[in-house]
Structure formats: C-alpha cells, structure tokens
Amino acid sequence: MNTPSSSRWAEHVGSRVVIRFRDGEGVRDVLGELLAADEHTLRVQGRRGPVEVRLGSVVAGKPVPPKATRPAPPHLALSVADLELVMAKHWQAAEQDWLGGWLLRASGGYTGRANSVLPVGEPGMPLDVALTEVEDWYTERGLRPRASLPEPRPNDLDGEQLLAAAAVFEGAGWEEITPTSVLTAPVAELRGLQARLGGRPLPEDLEITLADEPDPVWIEQYRYRGQAVPEHGIRLLTSAPRQVFASVKTSAGELVGLGRGSLAEGWSGLTAMKVLPQWRRQGLSLALIGAVAEWSWQHGAMSMYLQVEAGNEPALASYAKAGFVFHHRYRYLAG
Structure with missing residues (x-):
C-alpha cells in the first residue's frame, strides 16, 4: 500500500x-x-x-473505492450513483454545496460537470421544493440551472431514486443537452497498451512526458468544446487529490498530443485527451492511455473511467478497442 x-x-x-x-x-x-x-x-x-x-x-x-454493490469485476461493481460521486472528486467545482444528497456545483460556467447539480441521493425535502432550491442557487450565481442526470442500470438499488429525480427536471420542461457515456476499464489491462494491441512504438522523434502541473503549452493546446481554458479552469484541471498531465512532444518541443489523469477514491480518471489531426493513426492515443494507466497503477488505482459524448462513434470505437466497456450514461438538462 x-x-x-x-x-x-x-x-x-x-x-x-x-x-x-x-x-x-x-x-x-x-x-x-x-x-x-x-x-x-x-x-x-x-x-x-x-x-x-x-x-x-x-x-x-x-x-479505496466505495463498497461494491454487485458481483462483478471492480471496474463494473459500483452502482451508478457511487461512480458518479467518485467522478465528482476528480473534477471538483470551485463552489460546492449539498442539498441533502444532491451536490450543487458552480465554476463560473466552465464545463458542464462543474456547473450542474448531481441529484444522486435524497434531497431531504419534497422533490418539487428541491427543484426550486436548485433553480434559485444557480440564478443567484448568474448561471443557467443545469442538472447532470445519470441513467440507472438494471437491478441497481439506486435506480428508483435516479428516475424520480430525473422526472422532476423533465416535468419542469428542462431542455436536454449532450448525452454522455461513462466507460470503465481495469487499469492492469491498460498498461503497455500499444504492445498488447500489436501497435508499433512511437516514432523516434516523439516522447511522452508526465508532469504534476500543466505547463503553458499544455494549457494553450487543451480545448473544452473549442473553448480556451480560462484562469479558473486551471483550478478545475488541478482539483483532484492528485493528477498528472501527459504530453507527447517532438524533439523540437512541439506538443502533438495530451491527456490528463487523476486519482480519487481509489479510481483513476482519464480526461482532456487530444491528438493533433496530422498526428492521428500513429498510436499516440494508445500511448497516452498506457502512460496514464502506468502512473495510475503505480499510485494504487485498479479501475479507470472516462466520459465521452454518446454520439462520438469514432472515440467510442477507439476506447472499446483499448479495453473500455460501457458502465452507464448521463445527460444534462438545462432550465
């Protein structure tokens, strides 16, 4: 340990x-x-x-991870609600409040995860009253109210609660935005990913480096839905108990690929993956995943998650090839 x-x-x-x-x-x-x-x-x-x-x-x-809720490998054994709370520790909003078991998050509007309520427990009040509390909380901060609503898996004990919470926001006429899939994988199987899949090593003039903090070049290249990282966005990128920033650079120092790994609750998270278009199909994504997985393994994580838009078929296929499997889906609704 x-x-x-x-x-x-x-x-x-x-x-x-x-x-x-x-x-x-x-x-x-x-x-x-x-x-x-x-x-x-x-x-x-x-x-x-x-x-x-x-x-x-x-x-x-x-x-260590929360207690397993079903007999399954560790990366599939958590309930939807438990994994959602784990992921919230990897991307912590600047402002967080609890409304009973609902987590309110605000970070100046930058990223959906950091600016939405996560209703995965009981709010401790009638659901319609909780809805009004959520709307008021975001309005006070000049933000459009938004909810991140996970969809339950069959036979999960938290399924009824998740569906009831979603029905309140749907009944209020909130608009659906961006369905997202959550994929998970065993960290042990992601180490040395290129070799396992028979991929060739990186070209000789490329090198992967890992750093505890993102340097200015990394920050400049990273985009969230095309948006440059604001100053308060750097805080989000470094908000997990521990994180690592992976860079693929040429011998001339040009950054051609990047990714972020994070650790919390005994899990590893993979975010901010990007490879420049002219460098794709050369194994850089696999190399980045493998490097973050090795770092995660060295720090005791057994399971890794990532989030990808449900309609991004190329990314879903690539991650499936690497060994990730579907855990659950969530969607944003905005008031």
Whole structure:
C-alpha cells in the first residue's frame, strides 16, 4: 500500500480508506470512511465505531473505492450513483454545496460537470421544493440551472431514486443537452497498451512526458468544446487529490498530443485527451492511455473511467478497442 504524506490525508476526508498501523497489540488494519485528519491523528469510521490512529504509527494506507454493490469485476461493481460521486472528486467545482444528497456545483460556467447539480441521493425535502432550491442557487450565481442526470442500470438499488429525480427536471420542461457515456476499464489491462494491441512504438522523434502541473503549452493546446481554458479552469484541471498531465512532444518541443489523469477514491480518471489531426493513426492515443494507466497503477488505482459524448462513434470505437466497456450514461438538462 502506498501512504499519502501527512499533508495529503486531509484531501481524503470523506473518502473510504484502508490504513495499516501499529499499536500496543501489534500491526492492525482499519477500513472505513476517513472522518478527520490533522498533523497528528487520523480518525476512521471502522466496522465497530470510530478508530483514532496516530499519524506516526501509520505503516501504510490509501484511499479505496466505495463498497461494491454487485458481483462483478471492480471496474463494473459500483452502482451508478457511487461512480458518479467518485467522478465528482476528480473534477471538483470551485463552489460546492449539498442539498441533502444532491451536490450543487458552480465554476463560473466552465464545463458542464462543474456547473450542474448531481441529484444522486435524497434531497431531504419534497422533490418539487428541491427543484426550486436548485433553480434559485444557480440564478443567484448568474448561471443557467443545469442538472447532470445519470441513467440507472438494471437491478441497481439506486435506480428508483435516479428516475424520480430525473422526472422532476423533465416535468419542469428542462431542455436536454449532450448525452454522455461513462466507460470503465481495469487499469492492469491498460498498461503497455500499444504492445498488447500489436501497435508499433512511437516514432523516434516523439516522447511522452508526465508532469504534476500543466505547463503553458499544455494549457494553450487543451480545448473544452473549442473553448480556451480560462484562469479558473486551471483550478478545475488541478482539483483532484492528485493528477498528472501527459504530453507527447517532438524533439523540437512541439506538443502533438495530451491527456490528463487523476486519482480519487481509489479510481483513476482519464480526461482532456487530444491528438493533433496530422498526428492521428500513429498510436499516440494508445500511448497516452498506457502512460496514464502506468502512473495510475503505480499510485494504487485498479479501475479507470472516462466520459465521452454518446454520439462520438469514432472515440467510442477507439476506447472499446483499448479495453473500455460501457458502465452507464448521463445527460444534462438545462432550465
């Protein structure tokens, strides 16, 4: 198990973690939600109640995914609601509020994920009242109200709640925007992707580099629906507990491909994938996925997700070839 530094434990409060530590009885493990973390102590909700762990006694520890809700490989075992909450930790809005179990997010209008309500729990009030609260919250911030509505999978326990929430926004006449598919894959199978698929190595004058922060060239090349990254967008790109920025550059320093990996809740996320048109069909996308997967594996992630527009058939086919499979779909509705 990898062990986060003391400064990083606070980033995982609210997450499910496993911690191995020493006490008077020897070496013990505790698994559960991290309730609190400071420079001296970690507090974990164990099976029999809260457990306090001295930071100096920690042998190893890491965030782990939420508990599986169905018998399936790890990348398919989470419910739709649980995976949606995991993904929200990878792309955290500048402003976030909870309306019961609904997550309100705002980031100056940049990206749908960071400027929409995620209604995957009970709001703690009648649904029509919750709808009005959502509309008022976004109106106060000068934003058009928007909801990200996941579609349940058959036999998921959260299906009834997801459908009821969606019906409220549909009944209010909100406009549908951009259906999106969520794909997942085992990280172990994505490592060394080019070699596994029989692809040739990158051309000799190309190199993949990984960095903790996006450099100005990376920021300049990345576009969200054709939109340049605003200043507050850089905060979004670096909002996960940990992320990596992959670049494919020529020997002359020209950036020809890029991608972002992120880590949260024991999962890896893949976003911001781009290869310049003149460099496509040379294995750069596979190389980028493989590089992010290797980084994810080294940091303990077993599963990876990505999001792609449901109608983007070339991208869906490419990701399917790499080993990704369909998990669920969500759609945006705007008021």
